[in-house]
Amino acid sequence: MQGPVATILNGSIRIYFAARDINGRSYAAYIDVDKTDPRRLLYVHEQSVISPAPLGTFDDDGQMPACAISVGDKLWLYYSGWNRRVSIPYHNTTGLAISCDNGGSFQRAFDGPILERTPDEPYMAVTPWVLRENNIWRMWYVSGLSWQNVEGSLEPIYGIKYADSSDGIGWHRPNLLAISQQHAMEAIARPTVIHYGNKYHMWFCHRDSLDFRDGKGSYRIGYANSTDGMAWQRNDKLAGIEPSDEGWDSKMLCYPYVIEVEGVPIMFYNGNSFGQTGIGCAIWEGTLP
Numbered sequence: 001m002q003g004p005v006a007t008i009l010n011g012s013i014r015i016y017f018a019a020r021d022i023n024g025r026s027y028a029a030y031i032d033v034d035k036t037d038p039r040r041l042l043y044v045h046e047q048s049v050i051s052p053a054p055l056g057t058f059d060d061d062g063q064m065p066a067c068a069i070s071v072g073d074k075l076w077l078y079y080s081g082w083n084r085r086v087s088i089p090y091h092n093t094t095g096l097a098i099s100c101d102n103g104g105s106f107q108r109a110f111d112g113p114i115l116e117r118t119p120d121e122p123y124m125a126v127t128p129w130v131l132r133e134n135n136i137w138r139m140w141y142v143s144g145l146s147w148q149n150v151e152g153s154l155e156p157i158y159g160i161k162y163a164d165s166s167d168g169i170g171w172h173r174p175n176l177l178a179i180s181q182q183h184a185m186e187a188i189a190r191p192t193v194i195h196y197g198n199k200y201h202m203w204f205c206h207r208d209s210l211d212f213r214d215g216k217g218s219y220r221i222g223y224a225n226s227t228d229g230m231a232w233q234r235n236d237k238l239a240g241i242e243p244s245d246e247g248w249d250s251k252m253l254c255y256p257y258v259i260e261v262e263g264v265p266i267m268f269y270n271g272n273s274f275g276q277t278g279i280g281c282a283i284w285e286g287t288l289p
Contacts, residue, residue: 002026002275003127003190003255004268005065007075007103011035012042013261014103015268015279016077018064019046026062028079028106031279035261038268038281050079050097050106058083058093058113066094066127068103069168075099076168077106080126081113088147088154092126093117096169109169115141120175123147124158129191130168137165138229140178140191140202148185150209157184160191160204162230178202178232179224185209188222192258193229194265196288200226203239203267205254214272219254221269225289238289241267241282248277 005016013033018026027048034040053060059081067078081095094115097106115125123144131138143161147154160178163171179188179202188206195201202224208217223239224232244250249271256269265284271277 001279002270003064003066004257004270004279005068005077006257006259006266006268007068007070008035008259008261009103013038013259016049016065016068017275017279018062020062026064026082028063028065028077030103033281038266049099049104050077051108053081053108054111057081057111058116059095059108061090063095063097064127067130069130069132071132071168073100075103075106078114078128078130088156092124092144094126094128094141114169115163115171115173118173121161121173123156125161125173127190128163129193131193131195132168133195135166137168139163139165139171140193140229142189142191143177148209150185155187155209157187157209159188160202176230178230179204179222179234182206187212189219190255190257192256192267194258194260195229196260196265198227199288200229200232201258201265201288202226202232203256203258205256206236207254213274214251218252219274221253221256223289235289240284241269248272249280 002018016030019029032043062082064080077097093113096109099106128139128141145157162176163173165171193202205219207219211217221239222236224234226232251272258267267282
């Protein structure tokens with residue numbers, strides 16, 4: 001249940017996530033939980049909700065939900081598509097799928113990705129978070145910075161960049177790194193942004209490139225805020241969540257997704273082993289930084 005993506009539908013919260021089939025291919029499924037008590041499970045939908053990818057396209061090895069946004073009477077789902085590679089383990093790009101039945105099923109908007117590699121971004125462009133503000137669509141997304149050989153294993157390094165759009169499909173990407181790295185081997189992923197009060201608030205996850213699979217370098221959730229959504233002040237101590245002393249999220253915190261429910265920020269996230277232990281929920285208490 002990797003990478004939760006939450007949206008409010010009627011009296012419930014629908015949480016899309018990436019599951020895997022017996023061949024290791026990821027696909028988008030969902031659960032519904034009670035809006036007033038997200039711990040209460042209402043429904044489990046185990047089948048894929050995105051139409052199958054034709055062989056040879058950008059997402060024929062897997063589809064992983066990234067961000068859901070209502071557009072008129074439709075629900076748009078931005079998602080990461082991936083393919084296996086030879087020189088590196090995989091390649092990621094971003095696709096768009098659209099639902100006309102209140103999020104029950106989605107059709108791929110295009111057979112190709114809406115975010116791909118560019119001359120300035122030669123590695124990957126995935127896992128976007130999208131906000132609509134008046135006539136401007138704003139996006140914060142994960143951009144590949146390099147691949148590194150780490151103790152005999154090829155590992156990606158990535159950061160969060162900014163883009164904007166007039167229609168949510170064609171994106172202007174000025175190649176701006178939004179969140180500064182603490183060191184050159186840090187990978188920063190999964191931005192989630194709310195505009196609350198007079199600031200933008202971003203949560204993300206970050207890891208080292210050494211011993212990050214439930215080890216000492218594993219994912220933690222970080223935080224930054226901004227007055228314009230482009231220049232960010234990072235302060236991970238203000239993220240508001242730490243690993244538990246024991247249990248399902250004691251070794252890793254990753255893939256946060258924050259929505260407002262009745263004006264209160266609620267975070268859905270994964271714990272140990274990149275989501276194998278399930279999805280958690282944390283409710284913000286007090287005033288945002």
